[in-house]
Each structure stands twice: as C-alpha cells, then as structure tokens.
Amino acid sequence: DAKTTQPNSMESNEEEPVHLPCNHSTISGTDYIHWYRQLPSQGPEYVIHGLTSNVNNRMASLAIAEDRKSSTLILHRATLRDAAVYYCIRHSSSNTGKLIFGQGTTLQVKP
C-alpha cells in the first residue's frame, strides 16, 4: 500500500515549534517523501521533500529517520497562518505517477 499514516489532528501554540509525524514503513529505497499543506478553501501547496538526508527550506524542515520508515515535518515557529491540513505522501517512480494522498493531519494553532 502506497499510503502513509499520519495522526488525524494536532494542536500547537503560536510561536512554538511543531513536529508533524508521518509513518511510511513500506517505503522503498527510491521513494521520495513529499509534504504538502492545504489551507482552508485552497488547493494543496508543496512544502518540502526529501529522500534520505534531512532537508531545510524557508517554510519548514524535514527530518527523515535513518531507516526511512518515518519522517517528521518541523515548523520552527508556528503562526496562525500555518493552521492547515498537512499531507505526507510517497513519490514513487515504481508507481508510475499514481500519487496517493492519505487523510493528512489537521494542525490547529492557538494564539
């Protein structure tokens, strides 16, 4: 199964770091992990992706476990605008483009 497993919801306080976990225990060696987020009434937007090494960009950091069976999206300082549904998906060329989203994690940020 190409789906990943994420908690349904998480809460965070504004200005605090947030760690969003994702389990992908059946991942293969060539699968990339991508994270997207969906703000209310908008289409999903790309956040970050990685293969084996931890990755940083202006939006977030991605920590990938050494065995690659899980990963964590890190928002260093949550803001109210970060309240969204966060999706973790596997990009696998072996699936030739069949990119399957799970339910995602709904992040609430409290002021």
Added chain:
Amino acid sequence: NAGVTQTPKFQVLKTGQSMTLQCAQDMNHEYMSWYRQDPGMGLRLIHYSVGAGITDQGEVPNGYNVSRSTTEDFPLRLLSAAPSQTSVYFCASSYSKFKVVIDNSPLHFGNGTRLTVT
C-alpha cells in the same frame, strides 16, 4: 505566471447532465492528474497522465473520463453526473521527463472546481 488554471470555479449540474472540467498548465509539465476532495476527507486520485496521449486510472475513476491530446490540457469529463460526484475537484501537474523524475518533482495544484450535482 499562471501555473495550473482550472475552470470553472463553481458549477451546478442536474443529475444526468454532462460537463467537462478544464485544466491547463503553462509550465510544460508532462505529468497531470485529477483529484476529488469530499468534505472532511483527503484527496482521492481519479485519473492521471504521464504525458500527451497517455492516461491511467487512479483510485476512484468510475464515472469520469479523461484525455490528453496536448501537454498543456487535461480535461475531466462527467458523462452523466450523479449526486455522488458532488465534490471539489483539483487538478495538479508536475515536471516529469520520461516518468523517471516524478518522484523528485513537486505537484502544483490548481485552485479547484466546486461541483454540485442536484
């Protein structure tokens, strides 16, 4: 930069009517796909295409047809609309040369079409 453009933004259909949801991208992306999103749920893949002339089924293809005659356009057709097809539809595209780059190329999404079938 237009990115991925979906039209219309909103549509109301009666049961049994047909219509086409349009999706166009101007980024020369080979990979395009259609998702539907029902209230409180994640995205479900309907159909996808890895290049012009090539389409394949996703998780929930029944009731929908697609074609890919050009790189830029990937229309989604509802031949006989049903209330169960009431949903928000998202089109997405990604750079993909000969399929091998899909896993390292982010998806770019349109803003969605909200469809109601009565």
